[in-house]
Structure formats: structure tokens, C-alpha cells
Amino acid sequence: MFKPVALVFLIAPAAFALNNRSAVSVNGNDVNPCTPASPCRSFGAAIAQTNPGGEIIALDSAGYGPFTVTSSFTISGAPGVHAAITATSGNGITINAAATDRVSLRNLVLIGGGALTDGILHVQGAEVRVVNCLIRGFGHAGIESRTGRMTVDRSAIFDQAAPAIGIGILAGSNATDLVELSISNSLIEGNDTGVLVNDRATAMVTACTISGGESGVQVWSQDGVGAVPARATVESSTISYNSFGVVAIASGGDNTARIYLSQDEVSCNSLGASKNGGLAAIYSFNNNRFTENASDGGPFAPIAFQ
Amino acid sequence: MFRRAAPLLMLLIAPAAFALNNRSAVSVNGNDLNPCTVASPCRSFGAAIAQTNPGGEIIALDSAGYGPFTIGMAVTISGVPGVHAAITATSGSAITVNANPEFDYVVLRNLVLIGAGGTIGINDPAARELRVLGCLIRGFTGYGINANLVGGANPPGLSVAQTAILDNSGAVGIYLRCQLGIKGTVTDSLLQGNAVGVHGDSNAQFAIVNTNISGNGTGAEVVSTFGSTFPVRMILENCTIVHNALGLYANASGSGNVATAVMSQLVLAYNTTATDQTSANSGIAEIRSFNNNRFVANGADGGPFLSVGFQ
Numbered sequence: 279m280f281k282p283v284a285l286v287f288l289i290a291p292a293a294f295a296l297n298n299r300s301a302v303s304v305n306g307n308d309v310n311p312c313t314p315a316s317p318c319r320s321f322g323a324a325i326a327q328t329n330p331g332g333e334i335i336a337l338d339s340a341g342y343g344p345f346t347v348t349s350s351f352t353i354s355g356a357p358g359v360h361a362a363i364t365a366t367s368g369n370g371i372t373i374n375a376a377a378t379d380r381v382s383l384r385n386l387v388l389i390g391g392g393a394l395t396d397g398i399l400h401v402q403g404a405e406v407r408v409v410n411c412l413i414r415g416f417g418h419a420g421i422e423s424r425t426g427r428m429t430v431d432r433s434a435i436f437d438q439a440a441p442a443i444g445i446g447i448l449a450g451s452n453a454t455d456l457v458e459l460s461i462s463n464s465l466i467e468g469n470d471t472g473v474l475v476n477d478r479a480t481a482m483v484t485a486c487t488i489s490g491g492e493s494g495v496q497v498w499s500q501d502g503v504g505a506v507p508a509r510a511t512v513e514s515s516t517i518s519y520n521s522f523g524v525v526a527i528a529s530g531g532d533n534t535a536r537i538y539l540s541q542d543e544v545s546c547n548s549l550g551a552s553k554n555g556g557l558a559a560i561y562s563f564n565n566n567r568f569t570e571n572a573s574d575g576g577p578f579a580p581i582a583f584q
Numbered sequence: 585m586f587r588r589a590a591p592l593l594m595l596l597i598a599p600a601a602f603a604l605n606n607r608s609a610v611s612v613n614g615n616d617l618n619p620c621t622v623a624s625p626c627r628s629f630g631a632a633i634a635q636t637n638p639g640g641e642i643i644a645l646d647s648a649g650y651g652p653f654t655i656g657m658a659v660t661i662s663g664v665p666g667v668h669a670a671i672t673a674t675s676g677s678a679i680t681v682n683a684n685p686e687f688d689y690v691v692l693r694n695l696v697l698i699g700a701g702g703t704i705g706i707n708d709p710a711a712r713e714l715r716v717l718g719c720l721i722r723g724f725t726g727y728g729i730n731a732n733l734v735g736g737a738n739p740p741g742l743s744v745a746q747t748a749i750l751d752n753s754g755a756v757g758i759y760l761r762c763q764l765g766i767k768g769t770v771t772d773s774l775l776q777g778n779a780v781g782v783h784g785d786s787n788a789q790f791a792i793v794n795t796n797i798s799g800n801g802t803g804a805e806v807v808s809t810f811g812s813t814f815p816v817r818m819i820l821e822n823c824t825i826v827h828n829a830l831g832l833y834a835n836a837s838g839s840g841n842v843a844t845a846v847m848s849q850l851v852l853a854y855n856t857t858a859t860d861q862t863s864a865n866s867g868i869a870e871i872r873s874f875n876n877n878r879f880v881a882n883g884a885d886g887g888p889f890l891s892v893g894f895q
Contacts, residue, residue, distance in 0.1 A: 489791070
């Protein structure tokens with residue numbers, strides 16, 4: 279006549295508080311609380327132990343594995359540390375956070391296995407900042423941003439080329455993306471396309487070297503519904519040794535693809551600048567150096583100083 | 585009557601079944617008998633390369649010398665930021681890159697190469713792309729970086745960034761040559777105290793940006809004197825070329841040979857001779873200007889220069 283009410287066992291999770299600052303180390307362990315004093319081994323485990331808005335630092339040089347970011351975090355290799363992510367399959371870092379979240383990635387090395395994957399994929403979130411990173415060998419894109427704002431500074435985006443065909447930095451991949459891309463002080467070399475700016479994306483490229491690809495900077499508006507713009511402004515950059523230095527393509531409907539050039543060195547490309555489609559245009563402030571291209575591709579639409 | 589004996593007596597000597605690493609490591613406290621992982625590093629880059637998957641990377645964890653080595657595959661060799669990872673070559677080359685000319689991409693990052701009797705800092709006879717980032721190369725007797733390649737179906741490339749190539753006395757800082765074509769970029773770098781800062785030869789095309797070229801015998805030169813129809817082109821943007829005996833040199837000799845240098849936003853100052861264009865035997869040597877360069881207090885400026893307009 280015993281009623282079985284007392285036989286329930288409560289299995290509670292351990293009541294760890296989350297950290298404002300988590301840490302990973304080559305000597306860490308993912309059962310640790312991920313503090314600098316007691317670090318974890320992987321970024322993935324450390325993210326789960328970190329308050330939104332907090333940061334995760336890599337204390338030692340090592341590989342820390344691919345991971346997904348779902349909230350506002352800074353992920354940083356400590357200065358002086360080689361904090362790497364090798365992705366033998368899948369993406370290196372995926373940012374799939376709330377639409378208001380902001381993510382910083384700093385001093386990281388990402389190495390791809392050549393599959394059709396991204397080094398950094400921004401699926402959802404307000405803003406991603408990539409500072410001082412080295413990204414090489416991804417088969418789809420070094421960095422792909424499908425939403426929000428993407429900033430890349432002082433980074434090297436190399437050889438998204440072998441064995442597949444890859445893009446250095448990709449902004450927007452369908453007509454609903456409203457990507458704002460900013461790239462500065464970076465080397466973008468040996469990718470099939472250095473920077474690809476798709477429908478509804480706007481890109482600012484400043485003080486970069488973009489070389490050794492099929493296309494250096496390509497702006498491509500192709501969605502047929504409405505006047506879909508795609509824009510790139512390229513300032514004080516070197517665009518060399520590509521088959522096509524800069525390319526604007528507008529196809530379908532009243533889509534517009536525009537590239538604005540200022541203070542750029544466009545040299546040794548097969549074709550310096552190319553436009554394709556009635557509403558594709560390349561504007562110049564008439565201060566660019568086109569030289570030693572098989573063909574420069576001008577004349578360009580003038581735009582005046584103010 | 586023992587015809588079958590030899591196969592039966594064969595001894596199978598299998599290699600030790602270690603998996604290769606995607607990331608290998610070397611350390612001053614490492615040992616080449618280790619598996620070369622970050623937790624159990626090796627002592628030399630050479631041993632670590634043998635333990636690494638193609639496409640992987642090798643990092644130097646501590647400040648130390650790690651010895652000359654040869655690369656035969658796609659790989660990144662990197663001193664960890666904050667670490668002084670050095671290679672001293674008492675003879676020959678510090679680093680030899682002899683990989684697949686079509687498929688292998690090689691990155692060298694944050695390394696210090698010292699020639700103490702060595703002839704070449706980085707010798708690159710074969711690779712699709714070689715990227716040299718954040719390195720210091722000094723004291724070699726032949727070349728700092730020698731990219732003299734045979735090439736493959738696609739032209740090879742060399743990019744050098746944030747790198748100092750210093751005091752390779754009697755030697756060439758950066759040498760580019762490939763008869764099938766080579767493309768190069770030199771960005772944010774320092775070329776000082778070399779016999780020649782940078783030399784481009786047959787079918788080389790390269791751009792030099794934001795770079796200080798000073799105190800060399802010749803700062804930067806394009807030379808097309810080999811065979812015929814081997815043009816060479818050098819684009820210089822926003823560089824400082826000062827205190828050289830000769831700042832910029834274009835030399836072409838032979839039918840169809842063309843040596844072209846293009847100047848934009850340069851400062852050429854305090855050179856004994858700022859520029860020299862020497863054509864012989866139907867070759868065409870030419871230095872072009874976007875008319876935005878600053879020539880100051882050279883012994884002689886050279887010129888005139890073919891003017892190129894902005895677009």
C-alpha cells in the first residue's frame with residue numbers, strides 16, 4: 279500500500295556560474311570550469327561556460343577545433359599565441375547568434391581541408407569583426423557573411439584555391455541579404471575570387487592587396503525582383519595579377535552593380551576592369567593607376583571630388 | 585631447387601604506424617623522437633615536417649634556433665607570435681621550398697633567417713605560391729629570397745609582406761625569375777643594405793607597395809637580357825627609395841626583350857643616381873611615371889620618363 283511518490287531522483291546539473299572571461303589551453307580539460315586558472319581544451323566547451331557579452335581567450339599555442347558562436351562573444355588568441363582551428367570537414371567558425379549579437383574574432387589561424395566549406399561563416403548576428411587572423415585553404419570561402427555587418431582588418435586571406443575553387447571574402451548570397459562589408463589593411467591573395475559582393479551587399483575595401491585570382495573584386499547583382507543593388511568602393515588598394523581586376527555584373531530586371539575606384543593601383547591583370555550588363559558601372563575619381571594590364575577596360579564613369 | 589625460397593625469406597620492414605599531424609610543433613625542449621605534437625614537440629622543423637599532413641602547419645612554440653630544412657609539400661611554417669624562431673645557415677640555404685609547382689601552397693610566417701656563411705635565405709625552385717609573412721632575413725651571400733622557378737601549367741607566385749631583408753651584402757634581397765612567368769607582390773616591407781634590393785628577371789611581373797628600399801647598391805631593378813621575348817615588369821606604388829647608389833634600374837637587351845618599371849607615389853631621394861634606363865640590341869627598357877613622384881636631392885635624377893595618365 280505504498281504510493282511510489284518518494285522514488286523520484288532529481289538529477290540536477292552542477293550549479294556552476296558562467297564566466298565573464300573563459301580560457302582554453304593546450305593543457306586544459308573540457309570538464310574544467312574554463313577559467314584562466316582552470317582552462318578548458320576547446321573553444322566549444324568554453325563558449326558554453328561564458329556569459330553572453332564575455333570573452334574567451336586562448337592561453338597557449340595549439341589547435342582548438344571548429345566551433346559555433348551563438349551569442350555576443352569575443353574569441354581571442356592571446357597576443358603572442360598561435361591559436362588555430364583546423365577544419366578537416368565543415369566550417370571553421372560558424373556565427374549563428376541573435377540578430378542583435380556582436381562577435382569579435384581576434385588573432386586566430388584558420389586552416390581548411392579544401393572541402394566546400396568556409397573559414398568563418400556568418401549566418402545570423404548584427405556584427406562580426408575579424409582582426410589579425412590568417413585564413414587559408416577553404417574550398418568555398420575564407421569568410422562568408424550572409425547577414426549584418428562584417429569587418430575584416432589586418433588579416434591574411436590566402437589560397438582558398440586548392441583543390442577546389444574558393445572565394446576570399448563573400449558578402450551576401452541571396453536577394454534578402456543586406457550585408458555591410460568593410461575590409462582594411464589586409465592581404466587577399468591566391469583566391470579564385472578575392473572579394474565577391476552579391477545582391478544587396480555593400481563593401482568598402484581600403485588599403486588591401488588583392489592578387490593572384492581569377493577576379494580581384496567582383497560585384498554581382500543578379501536577382502530579378504526589383505532594383506537590387508550591389509556596391510563596392512575600393513580605396514588605396516593594389517589589385518594585381520588577376521585575370522580580371524575588378525568586375526561589375528548586373529543581370530536581369532533593373533539590378534545595378536557598381537564599383538567605385540579611388541587611389542587604386544590596378545596592374546598586370548589580363549583585364550583591369552570589366553562590366554557586364556546595362557546597369558553595371560565602374561566609377562573612377564580619376565586618380566587611379568592602371569598599368570601593365572593586357573587591357574585596362576576603360577573608360578570609366580567619372581565621379582568628382584567634393 | 586630453391587626457386588621459391590626468396591619470397592619466403594623476405595622480411596617486411598614496416599614503418600612505425602604513427603598518424604601524421606595536422607598541426608605539428610617544435611620547441612627548444614623538444615626531441616625529434618617525439619611525435620611532434622604541441623603536447624610532445626620535436627626539436628627541428630625537418631623532423632616536424634616529416635610528421636605533418638600535407639596542407640597542415642608547423643609552429644615553433646619557443647624562441648630558439650631550429651635548423652635549416654627543406655619543404656616538399658603544401659604547409660605553413662610559423663613562429664608563434666611573440667616567439668623568435670630562427671634558422672641559422674652556416675652553408676647552403678636556410679629554407680628550401682621544392683614542392684609541387686602546380687598544387688603546393690607554402691606559407692612562411694614570423695621566422696628569422698640568418699646567413700652565417702649560408703648563401704640563400706629562402707630558395708624556392710618549385711611551388712605554386714610561396715608567401716613570406718613577417719620574416720627577417722639577413723646576412724646571406726647570394727640571395728635573401730631566390731624565387732627562380734621552372735614553373736608549371738599555371739605561373740607560380742611569390743608574395744612577401746611585413747618582412748625585413750637586410751644586409752645581404754653582395755647579394756640580391758629578392759630575386760624573381762621564371763621563364764613561364766612569375767607574379768609577385770612585396771608589401772609593407774624593408775629592403776636595406778643589399779647589393780640589389782629586388783631583382784626581376786625574365787617573365788617576372790611584380791608589384792612593390794608601401795616598401796622602404798634604402799641603402800642598397802641598386803634599389804630595385806628589372807632586367808630582360810636573356811634570350812628573346814622575355815619581358816619583365818615592376819610596378820612601384822608608395823615606396824621610399826633613398827640612399828642607394830642607383831635607385832631604379834631598367835635594362836633590356838635583345839629583340840623582343842622589354843624591361844618596364846612604373847612609378848607612382850614614390851620618394852626617390854639622396855640616391856647617387858635615381859634612375860637608369862639602358863636599352864641595347866633592340867631591347868626596350870622603360871621607366872614610366874604617373875607624374876606624382878617626388879625626386880629630391882639625387883646626384884642625378886635620370887629620366888625623362890614616359891608619362892602615364894590617371895584613370
